[in-house]
Amino acid sequence: MSNADWPRRRFLRQLVMASGGVLLSACDAASRNPHVTKVLSIGEFLSQHVQHAVTSRTALAQEFTEADLSPEFRSNGTDYPDSAEYRALAMNGFVDWRLRVDGLVERPVELSLDQLRAMRSRTQITRHDCVEGWSAIGKWTGTPLSEVLALVHPRADARYVMFYSADPMDDWGTRYYESIDMEDAYHPQTILAYALNDATLPIPNGAPLRLRLERQLGYKMAKYLMHIELVDSFARIHGGKGGYWEDEGYEWYAGI
Amino acid sequence: MIQRRHALTVRVTHWINAVALILLLMSGLQIFNAHPSLYWGPSSYTGAGPIFELAGGFPSWLTIPGTQWLAMGRRWHFFFAWILVINGLAYLIFSIATHHVTRDLAPTRSDWRSIGRSIADHLRLRHPQGEAATRYNVLQKLSYIAVIFVLLPLMVLTGWSMSPRLDSVWPGWVDIFGGRQSARTLHFVIAWLLVLFFFIHVFEVIVTGFWNNLRSMITGRYRIEHEQR
Numbered sequence: 001m002s003n004a005d006w007p008r009r010r011f012l013r014q015l016v017m018a019s020g021g022v023l024l025s026a027c028d029a030a031s032r033n034p035h036v037t038k039v040l041s042i043g044e045f046l047s048q049h050v051q052h053a054v055t056s057r058t059a060l061a062q063e064f065t066e067a068d069l070s071p072e073f074r075s076n077g078t079d080y081p082d083s084a085e086y087r088a089l090a091m092n093g094f095v096d097w098r099l100r101v102d103g104l105v106e107r108p109v110e111l112s113l114d115q116l117r118a119m120r121s122r123t124q125i126t127r128h129d130c131v132e133g134w135s136a137i138g139k140w141t142g143t144p145l146s147e148v149l150a151l152v153h154p155r156a157d158a159r160y161v162m163f164y165s166a167d168p169m170d171d172w173g174t175r176y177y178e179s180i181d182m183e184d185a186y187h188p189q190t191i192l193a194y195a196l197n198d199a200t201l202p203i204p205n206g207a208p209l210r211l212r213l214e215r216q217l218g219y220k221m222a223k224y225l226m227h228i229e230l231v232d233s234f235a236r237i238h239g240g241k242g243g244y245w246e247d248e249g250y251e252w253y254a255g256i
Numbered sequence: 257m258i259q260r261r262h263a264l265t266v267r268v269t270h271w272i273n274a275v276a277l278i279l280l281l282m283s284g285l286q287i288f289n290a291h292p293s294l295y296w297g298p299s300s301y302t303g304a305g306p307i308f309e310l311a312g313g314f315p316s317w318l319t320i321p322g323t324q325w326l327a328m329g330r331r332w333h334f335f336f337a338w339i340l341v342i343n344g345l346a347y348l349i350f351s352i353a354t355h356h357v358t359r360d361l362a363p364t365r366s367d368w369r370s371i372g373r374s375i376a377d378h379l380r381l382r383h384p385q386g387e388a389a390t391r392y393n394v395l396q397k398l399s400y401i402a403v404i405f406v407l408l409p410l411m412v413l414t415g416w417s418m419s420p421r422l423d424s425v426w427p428g429w430v431d432i433f434g435g436r437q438s439a440r441t442l443h444f445v446i447a448w449l450l451v452l453f454f455f456i457h458v459f460e461v462i463v464t465g466f467w468n469n470l471r472s473m474i475t476g477r478y479r480i481e482h483e484q485r
Binding site for chain 2 (some may be wrong): 054062248
């Protein structure tokens with residue numbers, strides 16, 4: 001090794017450290033640049049379309065056995081919606097609660113818990129995957145969303161199902177909202193669950209009614225449902241991205 | 257004497273792969289930090305508890321973005337995951353079509369016979385000179401094969417297995433990894449095996465003639481030193 005290599009080495013070390021620093025700050029600046037994040041979102045766009053191309057509309061998510069059940073089904077986010085309206089419903093055992101289903105439908109309805117329980121039900125032991133990375137397995141019983149849709153007769157221009165929750169997310173009273181497309185709405189495992197592990201759905205898990213959407217991540221599955229609305233676009237609803245976390249930067253399609 | 261060393265496609269896909277893997281690692285650590293625990297089995301809550309926990313997660317200088325920002329970390333991760341897959345497919349198609357795999361990567365019978373000596377040579381930092389330096393040695397071949405045909409495909413498969421939608425392609429296929437949470441753990445472990453490969457790879461690049469190696473992977477031109485002993 002000749003001495004002439006030493007300045008080279010120092011230069012190299014500085015180059016590596018500098019490029020590391022430049023990489024990090026460049027990535028942070030890029031993350032705040034709307035043009036860059038739009039390009040980056042091509043990845044999630046591709047995931048959505050390729051995943052739809054390789055999986056059938058009605059392919060079922062894996063179902064498990066009682067032996068796989070998580071001892072306690074983890075509650076994430078809200079444990080108890082902080083609103084007087086919800087508290088009043090909960091204190092009364094949800095007998096006064098009604099699920100309003102309207103929007104682009106021929107026959108809007110209001111359904112009580114007893115009415116939902118009287119309809120055809122589906123029970124499924126499935127794995128809940130949170131966007132954070134953890135999973136839990138629970139046994140859900142509920143009314144298939146397709147049954148409710150059959151009742152209200154969606155109009156031909158209905159493209160999305162919006163879910164409005166009783167759960168206030170901020171000081172301004174924004175309540176949790178989410179949306180899915182009609183394909184997912186008619187999926188056999190898409191149910192409005194009122195029971196978890198053979199017991200009435202507990203409040204931390206979304207009582208009296210929550211969505212189960214087994215082929216997407218947990219944030220799509222709104223808890224504390226109050227109102228379902230069929231729409232042709234969610235562009236005018238809150239931030240226009242179709243859900244509370246979507247308006248905070250998460251993808252509308254949460255299949256991965 | 258200057259000789260052509262690496263084909264253009266190999267050089268281009270090598271650097272795209274390098275950039276993608278670095279960004280995938282750093283955005284992956286951002287995603288890991290959202291729930292810095294690993295489990296074995298289909299779910300995280302089996303009564304058994306995590307098999308690994310990293311309180312506080314990885315430091316922010318190792319993550320993209322450099323603050324806790326899961327949504328943006330996912331955006332980086334899935335973008336470069338697609339780059340990795342498309343680039344990897346381009347490399348594979350090229351390598352099979354031009355016989356790069358069979359000619360340059362597959363160990364020959366004499367490679368297998370010399371494996372003991374090659375290990376000893378690597379440990380003593382003695383490296384092939386002259387004409388022999390223009391071919392991959394047996395340990396190089398085996399490590400490249402392990403990365404290209406085992407680790408990177410496993411990385412993609414364990415990544416897919418975390419997708420609830422792809423899990424429905426053939427319900428239960430995720431059980432080949434022991435379930436979704438096992439797959440997540442394997443995804444994490446393999447990421448660090450790739451980091452280990454990266455450090456050994458860069459170390460070997462430096463000790464066998466850094467500038468010559470670097471130039472050969474950029475311009476394709478490699479200088480052969482004549483036997484000097």
